Amino acid sequence: MARGMATSLVIVGVGGQGALTLARWIGEAALAAGYDVRIAEIHGMSQRGGSVEVHVRFGKEVYAPVVEEGGADYVVALEAVEALRAYKYLKPSGVLVANKRVIQPPGKWVDPQLVLEAITKSGIKAYVLPCFDMAMELGSPIYENAVMLGAVSKLLNLPMPESLDERNREAFRRGARLVV
Amino acid sequence: MKNLIFYIHLNTVKILLLGNEAIAYGALAGGVAVATAYPGTPSTEILETLEEFRDRFVHWAVNEKTALEIAYGATVAGARALVAMKHVGLNVAADPLHSAAYTGVEGGLVVVSADDPWMHSSQNEQDTRWYGLQAYVPVLEPSDPAEAYRYAKTAFELSEKLKHPIILRSVTRVSHVRAPVEVEPPSPPKWGRFSKDISRFNLVPAYARERRKALVEKWGTIGEVSAELMRVEPGGHVTIVTSGVAYNYVKEAVRLLNIDATIIKLGMSVPIPPKIRELVKGTVVVVEEGDSVVETQLRALRLETRGKIDGYFPKYGELNTRKVAEGIAKALDIPYNLPQPPKSPIEAPPRPPVLCPGCPHMGTFYILRLATAGLNPVWSGDIGCYSLGINTGQQDLITHMGSSVGLGMGVAVASKQFVVATVGDSTFYHSVLPQLIDLATKKVPLLVVVMDNAYTAMTGGQPSPSRLIPPEKIAEAFGIPAFVIDPADIKTSIEVVKRAVEIVKSGRPVLVVSKRPCVLVATRKARKAGVAIPKYKVEPEKCIGCGICYNLLKCSAIQARPDRKAYIDPVLCVGCGICAEVCPVDAIKGNGARVKWLEVWQQA
Ligand SMILES: Cc1ncc(C[n+]2csc(CCOP(=O)(O)OP(=O)(O)O)c2C)c(N)n1
Numbered sequence: 001m002a003r004g005m006a007t008s009l010v011i012v013g014v015g016g017q018g019a020l021t022l023a024r025w026i027g028e029a030a031l032a033a034g035y036d037v038r039i040a041e042i043h044g045m046s047q048r049g050g051s052v053e054v055h056v057r058f059g060k061e062v063y064a065p066v067v068e069e070g071g072a073d074y075v076v077a078l079e080a081v082e083a084l085r086a087y088k089y090l091k092p093s094g095v096l097v098a099n100k101r102v103i104q105p106p107g108k109w110v111d112p113q114l115v116l117e118a119i120t121k122s123g124i125k126a127y128v129l130p131c132f133d134m135a136m137e138l139g140s141p142i143y144e145n146a147v148m149l150g151a152v153s154k155l156l157n158l159p160m161p162e163s164l165d166e167r168n169r170e171a172f173r174r175g176a177r178l179v180v
Numbered sequence: 181m182k183n184l185i186f187y188i189h190l191n192t193v194k195i196l197l198l199g200n201e202a203i204a205y206g207a208l209a210g211g212v213a214v215a216t217a218y219p220g221t222p223s224t225e226i227l228e229t230l231e232e233f234r235d236r237f238v239h240w241a242v243n244e245k246t247a248l249e250i251a252y253g254a255t256v257a258g259a260r261a262l263v264a265m266k267h268v269g270l271n272v273a274a275d276p277l278h279s280a281a282y283t284g285v286e287g288g289l290v291v292v293s294a295d296d297p298w299m300h301s302s303q304n305e306q307d308t309r310w311y312g313l314q315a316y317v318p319v320l321e322p323s324d325p326a327e328a329y330r331y332a333k334t335a336f337e338l339s340e341k342l343k344h345p346i347i348l349r350s351v352t353r354v355s356h357v358r359a360p361v362e363v364e365p366p367s368p369p370k371w372g373r374f375s376k377d378i379s380r381f382n383l384v385p386a387y388a389r390e391r392r393k394a395l396v397e398k399w400g401t402i403g404e405v406s407a408e409l410m411r412v413e414p415g416g417h418v419t420i421v422t423s424g425v426a427y428n429y430v431k432e433a434v435r436l437l438n439i440d441a442t443i444i445k446l447g448m449s450v451p452i453p454p455k456i457r458e459l460v461k462g463t464v465v466v467v468e469e470g471d472s473v474v475e476t477q478l479r480a481l482r483l484e485t486r487g488k489i490d491g492y493f494p495k496y497g498e499l500n501t502r503k504v505a506e507g508i509a510k511a512l513d514i515p516y517n518l519p520q521p522p523k524s525p526i527e528a529p530p531r532p533p534v535l536c537p538g539c540p541h542m543g544t545f546y547i548l549r550l551a552t553a554g555l556n557p558v559w560s561g562d563i564g565c566y567s568l569g570i571n572t573g574q575q576d577l578i579t580h581m582g583s584s585v586g587l588g589m590g591v592a593v594a595s596k597q598f599v600v601a602t603v604g605d606s607t608f609y610h611s612v613l614p615q616l617i618d619l620a621t622k623k624v625p626l627l628v629v630v631m632d633n634a635y636t637a638m639t640g641g642q643p644s645p646s647r648l649i650p651p652e653k654i655a656e657a658f659g660i661p662a663f664v665i666d667p668a669d670i671k672t673s674i675e676v677v678k679r680a681v682e683i684v685k686s687g688r689p690v691l692v693v694s695k696r697p698c699v700l701v702a703t704r705k706a707r708k709a710g711v712a713i714p715k716y717k718v719e720p721e722k723c724i725g726c727g728i729c730y731n732l733l734k735c736s737a738i739q740a741r742p743d744r745k746a747y748i749d750p751v752l753c754v755g756c757g758i759c760a761e762v763c764p765v766d767a768i769k770g771n772g773a774r775v776k777w778l779e780v781w782q783q784a
Pocket residue numbers: 218219220221244266268269272302303563564565566580581603604605606607608631633635636637638639644
């Protein structure tokens with residue numbers, strides 16, 4: 001890798017899904033693993049149902065806080081329509097990790113089947129994971145991001161963040177099993 | 181307490197801090213005693229962090245001008261003070277900023293202004309650094325949170341040494357970036373005492389002329405200080421001059437392009453050190469975030485530069501590694517072919533921000549729509565969550581804080597059209613108070629609607645003075661008739677607003693205050709207190725798919741199903757029950773306790 005071995009992630013979702021928290025967990029784990037870290041957040045719209053996009057970069061030495069189009073090793077999407085929106089960030093060799101859930105945008109109804117098919121048939125390496133269903137098994141959609149964290153941490157070879165509480169740890173473990 | 185535990189850790193470990201938190205901790209290490217701010221993205225978390233330190237004077241001021249004045253006054257009296265705002269806030273505070281350069285300060289004065297390139301949450305892309313040149317105030321420009329921490333501390337020392345205010349210019353990608361920062365424990369606050377100095381602190385012409393001479397003379401010496409904050413990373417026979425966040429993209433771009441360049445990183449980007457002229461070699465490329473402020477100064481030193489002025493780098497938006505690599509390649513005439521980013525297989529439908537489910541603004545807009553039916557009003561809008569009234573076509577003019585009533589008066593007198601000015605409570609105190617006096621003395625027919633949710637919601641729910649100093653009391657004192665409505669009580673409120681509309685039609689201004697706290701704050705408090713929140717459901721047999729609830733009221737918890745019937749997301753519903761009020765066929769039913777919940781909510 002020409003870029004001093006930094007790993008670049010773009011994390012997306014819909015306001016209220018916990019994309020910011022997911023990014024912070026990944027940052028915390030990367031720091032614990034001895035890496036330098038940058039997390040670029042966008043505040044303001046996250047609570048109002050709009051698209052949320054957070055950039056995370058970690059490695060031995062990291063400078064740029066944002067990931068440019070075509071620069072992401074991973075796009076991590078807590079929602080499938082947002083996964084499509086973030087496509088442009090992927091490197092040709094990049095990996096997409098997407099939650100199977102579609103949250104309807106205001107106005108036009110989109111067919112979830114169409115969205116998921118587009119992702120799996122796009123030619124990019126993609127994992128489409130049932131984070132939402134798994135979170136519901138644990139009792140609440142709030143565990144969705146921790147399930148995703150488990151899966152992504154497994155792919156990135158990062159440890160479980162220490163700050164997770166017991167329920168989120170369980171979600172993490174189940175998420176990690178999704179990608180073996 | 182929380183902070184204590186925090187510091188025990190801090191002595192040994194680096195922790196992930198937001199740039200704004202880092203600025204706050206840097207200020208604490210620098211002995212800040214007085215900290216003021218008016219909220220604004222991306223600057224808000226600076227004061228939010230400082231709020232927890234009770235041994236200092238920390239205050240959310242009514243606007244940026246007042247915030248700067250309090251801090252400036254404190255430093256004139258020898259204390260160390262910080263004032264924080266977003267870039268456009270500095271326009272509001274510009275008057276005292278210029279004076280501060282003339283009188284100078286005794287304690288350190290640090291003015292933090294956070295720019296928002298590409299306007300993630302702003303109305304313009306203005307570059308704070310011009311104010312440095314314009315007002316003769318040095319500008320420090322940190323490149324990341326760790327440096328923001330150090331510069332905040334340094335800024336106090338510098339300011340006190342130079343007896344001059346210092347601007348700390350941040351940007352979204354410093355303020356809202358989390359990175360590892362090493363933090364020292366806070367220093368004790370440095371308070372002061374005012375010593376009279378007639379010819380220094382009274383800017384009447386005779387004295388101001390002397391201060392002006394002293395100012396330009398002082399400015400000539402600051403270049404040397406600027407040189408101390410400059411870092412030269414030696415390299416090959418081309419020079420890249422950069423500052424702030426742009427430095428990071430330069431570092432990655434030179435690696436990507438595999439070029440050997442001398443990098444000059446300015447810590448103080450206004451004024452630049454004149455001695456830079458002797459340090460540059462070969463082609464001089466300038467990379468900076470915002471306008472060409474550094475490049476303009478380099479050209480004033482008669483250097484040939486390749487930067488934004490001649491279009492090597494884009495003149496709008498945010499930089500990133502790709503744009504900087506492209507620009508450097510162009511400037512040095514070296515080939516660089518970027519792979520095209522992949523295209524999404526199908527285009528993602530837009531997901532614009534919407535009002536929160538149950539937001540009181542939603543009810544107010546619906547009430548206003550019905551009460552002004554047939555008048556085709558001009559909706560003179562303003563900045564805040566209620567800007568999202570744009571989604572229902574009820575914001576025609578949003579330009580800056582205070583535009584609602586200010587521009588609304590202009591539209592009304594120029595066109596004789598019926599104008600509704602909608603303004604949030606925080607914005608009301610920030611900018612509209614003086615406008616109300618013009619409205620009252622000139623009797624311009626305008627329907628002013630204060631959307632009083634008791635908080636500055638847009639920026640995360642800072643307190644607003646609306647309960648202490650109710651808008652309706654102010655209007656009455658000015659002789660403007662005022663009506664109070666509850667946005668959750670649709671039917672009664674429509675009748676009240678219709679009466680207000682009649683008064684406006686007769687040629688007089690009226691104030692309507694729509695009172696109900698931000699639902700985010702209310703549900704947070706209710707959850708803590710264990711108060712039951714009712715849920716609403718659509719009875720599909722009854723629903724006729726008219727779309728009033730999801731198209732006109734536009735509650736974001738309500739979706740149209742493929743058969744056009746409404747569906748309420750049970751997770752999102754916050755039990756306001758407004759949809760049940762607007763449904764023409766009574767198809768929406770709640771599961772009890774609405775009255776109790778609305779009462780608790782009103783107290784939030
Ligand atoms: C001069 C200036 N300062 C700060 C801001 C940031 N800002 C945007 S809207 C707003 C206030 C919102 O509060 P309010 O008017 O009460 O409306 P609400 O969001 O609560 O609906 C602030 C502080 C700005 N845009 N301009």
